[in-house]
Amino acid sequence: MKYLILMHIDPAVLENLTEEQQQLIGEGHSQFMATTKENGEFIATQALGDPSRSKVVRSNGERPEVTDGPFVEAKEFMGGFYLLDVEDEARALELAAQIPDASIPGLALEVRPVVFSDLGDG
Amino acid sequence: MTDAGPGHDSEGLWRALAPQTLARLLHTYGSSQFGVCEDAVQDALLEAYVRWPASPPDDPQAWLTAAARRRYIDRVRSDRRRRDREERVALLAAPLSHDGLQSDDTLLLLQLCCHPALSRSGQVALTLRAVAGLSTQQIANAYQVPEATIAQRITRAKRRLAELGGAFTRPAGVDERMAPVLDVLYVMFTEAHHTTSGAPAHDTDLAAESIRLVRLLRAGAPESTEVAGLLALMLLTEARHPARTGAGGRLVPLDEQDRRLWDRTAVEEGLALLDAVVPGAEPGPYLLQACIAGVHAHAPDTESTDWDEVHALYTVLEHATGGRNPMITLNRIVAASMVHGPEDALALLDDLADSHPRLARLDAVRAHLLERTGRTDEAAAAYRRAIAATVNVAEQHHLRDRLRALGPEL
Numbered sequence: 001m002k003y004l005i006l007m008h009i010d011p012a013v014l015e016n017l018t019e020e021q022q023q024l025i026g027e028g029h030s031q032f033m034a035t036t037k038e039n040g041e042f043i044a045t046q047a048l049g050d051p052s053r054s055k056v057v058r059s060n061g062e063r064p065e066v067t068d069g070p071f072v073e074a075k076e077f078m079g080g081f082y083l084l085d086v087e088d089e090a091r092a093l094e095l096a097a098q099i100p101d102a103s104i105p106g107l108a109l110e111v112r113p114v115v116f117s118d119l120g121d122g
Numbered sequence: 123m124t125d126a127g128p129g130h131d132s133e134g135l136w137r138a139l140a141p142q143t144l145a146r147l148l149h150t151y152g153s154s155q156f157g158v159c160e161d162a163v164q165d166a167l168l169e170a171y172v173r174w175p176a177s178p179p180d181d182p183q184a185w186l187t188a189a190a191r192r193r194y195i196d197r198v199r200s201d202r203r204r205r206d207r208e209e210r211v212a213l214l215a216a217p218l219s220h221d222g223l224q225s226d227d228t229l230l231l232l233q234l235c236c237h238p239a240l241s242r243s244g245q246v247a248l249t250l251r252a253v254a255g256l257s258t259q260q261i262a263n264a265y266q267v268p269e270a271t272i273a274q275r276i277t278r279a280k281r282r283l284a285e286l287g288g289a290f291t292r293p294a295g296v297d298e299r300m301a302p303v304l305d306v307l308y309v310m311f312t313e314a315h316h317t318t319s320g321a322p323a324h325d326t327d328l329a330a331e332s333i334r335l336v337r338l339l340r341a342g343a344p345e346s347t348e349v350a351g352l353l354a355l356m357l358l359t360e361a362r363h364p365a366r367t368g369a370g371g372r373l374v375p376l377d378e379q380d381r382r383l384w385d386r387t388a389v390e391e392g393l394a395l396l397d398a399v400v401p402g403a404e405p406g407p408y409l410l411q412a413c414i415a416g417v418h419a420h421a422p423d424t425e426s427t428d429w430d431e432v433h434a435l436y437t438v439l440e441h442a443t444g445g446r447n448p449m450i451t452l453n454r455i456v457a458a459s460m461v462h463g464p465e466d467a468l469a470l471l472d473d474l475a476d477s478h479p480r481l482a483r484l485d486a487v488r489a490h491l492l493e494r495t496g497r498t499d500e501a502a503a504a505y506r507r508a509i510a511a512t513v514n515v516a517e518q519h520h521l522r523d524r525l526r527a528l529g530p531e532l
Binding site for chain 2: 001002037038039040041042043044085087113114115116117118119
C-alpha cells in the first residue's frame with residue numbers, strides 16, 4: 001500500500017531554528033531515507049522550491065490561464081514529500097512520526113493513501 | 123533470469139527448472155543457506171545459457187543441479203577463506219542425499235519463502251523471485267515500485283531466513299504447513315485483481331503467476347483440500363475477468379456482468395475440482411469460498427442464483443474462521459439481503475458498523491441496500507462516503523456511476 005507523506009512547512013518556524021536544530025533535521029532526514037531504503041519501503045522523495053516560484057494554470061472559463069501561485073500569502077505550504085510503500089496505514093503513521101519535522105511545533109506531516117501509480121518503465 | 127532462457131521458446135522449461143534446482147540445493151544444504159543457494163542457482167542458469175545452445179544436456183534438471191552444487195561449493199569455499207574457518211566447516215559436511223526429485227521440494231521452497239517471520243511484502247517478493255522465477259524488474263513493474271525497493275525486500279527476506287537458520291521446523295499437519303503459503307498466494311492473487319482494475323496493464327500477469335504457483339503446490343500436496351479449494355477459487359474468480367471490465371476500463375460488479383463472457387474452460391476446471399474434492403472434505407476457508415464461487419458459476423445471472431446456498435455457505439465460513447473476518451460477515455449480509463430483503467440486511471449492517479466503523483466497502487453495501495429500498499437521499503450520502511473511503515480507482519468510478527444513476531438532482 002502506497003502512502004504520500006506531505007511535509008507542511010512554515011518559513012517563520014524554519015527561520016527561528018537554531019543551527020543545532022537545523023543540523024539535527026538534516027541528519028534526521030538522511031537517517032529516515034537510509035532506514036526506509038534498507039526496509040524496502042522507500043519509493044521517492046522530493047523537496048519543492050519556494051511557493052513564490054509557483055505559477056498556477058487554471059481555466060478562466062474559455063482557456064487555460066497562467067497566474068502567480070496561490071500560496072504566496074499563506075503561512076504554511078507544502079515543502080516536499082516522501083512516497084513510501086508500506087504494509088498498512090499504521091506503519092505509514094509510525095514512519096511519519098520518525099520524520100524530524102514531526103517533533104517541531106509549527107511543522108506538520110500529512111499522510112494520504114495513493115490510489116493510482118505509474119512510475120514509468122523503471 | 124527469466125528473460126535469458128536457453129532459447130526463446132523455452133521460458134516455461136527454464137522457469138520450471140530453476141525452482142526445482144533451488145529446492146534440491148536447499149534440501150541438501152539447509153534453509154539457512156537460502157541466499158547462497160539462490161546465488162548458486164543463478165550462476166548455474168547463466169552457465170547453462172552460455173553452454174546449452176552448443177551442447178544441450180540429456181537431462182537438463184540433473185545438469186543444472188550438478189552445476190549449481192559446484193557453484194555452491196565454490197561460493198562457500200571462497201566465503202570460508204574470508205571468514206572464520208571453524209564456523210563454516212560444517213557446511214560442506216551436510217549429507218548429500220535425496221538426489222531423486224521430491225514432490226515435496228516445491229512445497230519446502232514455498233514454505234521457506236512464505237515463512238511467517240518474514241514481512242508480507244518480503245514473502246510475496248521472495249516467492250515471485252525464487253519460486254515463480256520472475257526478475258526483480260518484473261516484480262517491480264507489477265507492483266509499481268522501484269527495482270531497488272524490491273531488491274532490498276528480497277535481500278532482507280533472505281537475510282532473515284539465514285538468521286532463523288535451523289529454527290525452521292516443519293509443522294506436522296499438511297494444512298498447518300500450508301496455511302501461510304496459501305495466504306501469501308491468495309494475497310498475491312487478490313492484489314493482481316486490484317492492479318488490473320485500478321492501474322494500467324503491466325507486463326507481468328500476477329493473477330496467472332498465482333494460479334501457476336498454486337498448481338505447483340497442488341502437485342506437491344495433492345491430498346490437501348485447502349490447496350484444491352484455493353486453486354478452484356482462483357480459477358472461478360479469474361474466469362470472470364473478461365466480464366469484469368466494461369467500456370473505458372470501468373469495473374463491472376458480479377451482479378451486472380455478462381456471464382456469457384466468462385472463461386468457460388476455467389469455470390469448468392474449477393467446478394470439476396470442487397466435484398472431486400468436496401465430498402467428505404473438511405470445510406476449510408478456501409474450499410468454502412470456492413464453493414460460493416461455484417454457486418455463482420452455476421447460475422446464468424443474479425436473479426437465478428441460489429442465494430439460500432450462498433447465505434448458508436457464508437454462515438459456515440464465518441464459523442470456520444471464528445468470526446474474525448468482518449469482510450466475510452459483510453458478504454454474508456449481502457447474501458442475506460438477497461434472501462430476506464434489504465430492510466433486514468440494513469439492520470444487520472448497523473450491528474456490523476458498530477463493531478467495525480471503518481470497514482472497507484461497508485458504505486458501498488449500505489448505499490446499494492438503501493437504493494433498493496428506494497431511500498435515494500440516504501443512498502446518495504452513503505455512495506459519497508463510499509467514494510471517499512475507497513482507494514481503488516476503478517471502484518471509485520463504479521460508485522460515481524451508481525451515484526449519477528440515482529438521479530440528476532442528487
